[in-house]
Amino acid sequence: MRKDKPKYKQIIDAAVIVIAENGYHQAQVSKIAKQAGVADGTIYLYFKNKEDILISVFQEKMGVFVSKLEQIIARDLTASSKLGLMIESHFELLASDIHLAIVTQLELRQSNPELRTKINDVLREYLKLMDQILVKGMEDGEFDAKMDIRLARQMVFGTMDETITTWVMNDHKYDLIELAPKVQRLLLKGMQA
Amino acid sequence: MRKDKPKYKQIIDAAVIVIAENGYHQAQVSKIAKQAGVADGTIYLYFKNKEDILISVFQEKMGVFVSKLEQIIARDLTASSKLGLMIESHFELLASDIHLAIVTQLELRQSNPELRTKINDVLREYLKLMDQILVKGMEDGEFDAKMDIRLARQMVFGTMDETITTWVMNDHKYDLIELAPKVQRLLLKGMQA
Amino acid sequence: MRKDKPKYKQIIDAAVIVIAENGYHQAQVSKIAKQAGVADGTIYLYFKNKEDILISVFQEKMGVFVSKLEQIIARDLTASSKLGLMIESHFELLASDIHLAIVTQLELRQSNPELRTKINDVLREYLKLMDQILVKGMEDGEFDAKMDIRLARQMVFGTMDETITTWVMNDHKYDLIELAPKVQRLLLKGMQA
Amino acid sequence: MRKDKPKYKQIIDAAVIVIAENGYHQAQVSKIAKQAGVADGTIYLYFKNKEDILISVFQEKMGVFVSKLEQIIARDLTASSKLGLMIESHFELLASDIHLAIVTQLELRQSNPELRTKINDVLREYLKLMDQILVKGMEDGEFDAKMDIRLARQMVFGTMDETITTWVMNDHKYDLIELAPKVQRLLLKGMQA
């Protein structure tokens, strides 16, 4: 389905706005179409069905996170620095797009198990990259070589996720980005050799 | 709403089972009524509406977590030990009731933000108790006195939550409880003075 | 699904009227519900889905044809007389319920192949009874013992069907019933020994 | 509408194939266009609307039946022979084009009464020719001079139609053409003087 055409992106962006403003269950296709400035039927020229829109939203947006993280990993830095950059970059992306933050932290989690499974597939790629940082840190002697890597990853991701969700649920009335260094310090301490 | 009558609890328990077995979106009132062995209309003698059932499920079950945690806090122990017991106790409760674990970690999160806000109100009590442990640890010089207490709490809760959710999503095929000490160690290291 | 309850029959009869007056493709469930004097949702307490209504219409109404024909066959008459009574009875039933005639001869034939297959299952029972008459006639020496029974049945049914359909399509402006003896004579001549 | 241009016939033939292979309700304009190797919009340069395609299909194909029958009538034969040739010719045409048989016997009957009325207009020409044979037979003393000609025609057409439809519905697994003489004999007996 013509992902290069401008309307594809138009609809994705419209979906993010509509879901953020109306909530997942009130995000009817007709609302998304109106927001995108196209007819209802046009949606179906670019997406198989409603679920396909939502998965695509997640894929397109998560893609940005993944490529940012890939760039960070490619750089010649310590694992600690990479971890810090990752957190900062993750927070920045969501802080700069409140709509997207609402959608990923709150609304998309209301989707049915089927859809969530597909979302998890997308997420997994991100978590794999995260693991690369942890492994490097353990190999380089920065992180505790004996720590359970899965648990460590769950701590890192769980902490970031909880921090962002709390921020979103508090109507983002404080600065998320300035929490990044503190979160980094906390997590690093937990994992350091 | 007659919370003392046996049918009140019957319905709450039925709701947990039905949601766990069918998923949040397939947990119709009529199914809960059938599972509870009462007529559909009877539900409405004990609960205002469907949302009220779900909040009540969370309140009743969370109450157990809260009272367990209160007992732990009342004991004469170091903050670190209390934290360890809290994690262990939390894991134990969910590992011993898979239905409940599925409901709290996966299904109830599909509810709309409105309901989730109410659920968070219930959760807040638990988080406040958690804060007491952290404060005590900071005062006693066990934990870093300068750490951001909200962030620390988010790390603790986020890590526990992510760990349990991952366990549930992996069909609880490994032992959750034996992860508790490792989780404790990881978190303590992050927070220690 | 409660076929004994009066609402079941109410809905069936409403469906016949709505389909006859509006055509198959304009017979929305909401129209049938309104005609039956029930809410849209009530339909689904008695029928699995829209197709189920249509099949039930055919089954219920065809049941009358079948039982009439069974009575005729049970009587002590020559095959020729039975054939005559069958034609007469068939014509009478449809002439007395124009709505039903329109539905069976025109509207229900617009249904999709799936539904038509199910309708044919119902029809088969009627054709089997028809065969009994033909067999008896052949055994008793009334009908040509060497005729192809399938072809004979196709002639009988095809002629009746074509006659009724033509009558319906001509807005039943002439008397269908008085054609019965003529049709009988024609068919008997074709089959007689 | 340029009926002489090759694309006109291309589209007609494409329609027959698409309807036969996909069924009436799955024969979308876009499928017919693809099968014909033209763009969707091009269809509308040759046909007023979808219904117009279907009527044209019937007209074009029925034209073959009519001209065959005209040739038969023009020959110097008895009415009985003509009737026999007509049945044989009718069966042959459909047996040699299964797609067409499926379309005329099953699929086109799913169209709405409006369209069917128009199809009947086309059919009427064929039935008129059939009447010529019957009249001649009655005048020549071959057929019963007192028979109701309309009924007789309904018997002839209804029997042929039912025979062919049954053959199509049985996946044309037996030979239709060899049934022709038997059908002829049956019908002639019914009509003979």
Add this chain to the structure above:
DNA sequence: TATGAATGAGATTTCATTCAT
């Protein structure tokens, strides 16, 4: 002539909630 992207109307079905018994 020919294209094909865009349009937008329209219907089935589910399920929380009510209320007469």
Add this chain to the structure above:
DNA sequence: CATGAATGAAATCTCATTCAT
């Protein structure tokens, strides 16, 4: 207290047709 039959609002997706190029 308890019942359960009845209600009725609400949303996804299809596809014939158009029209700018």
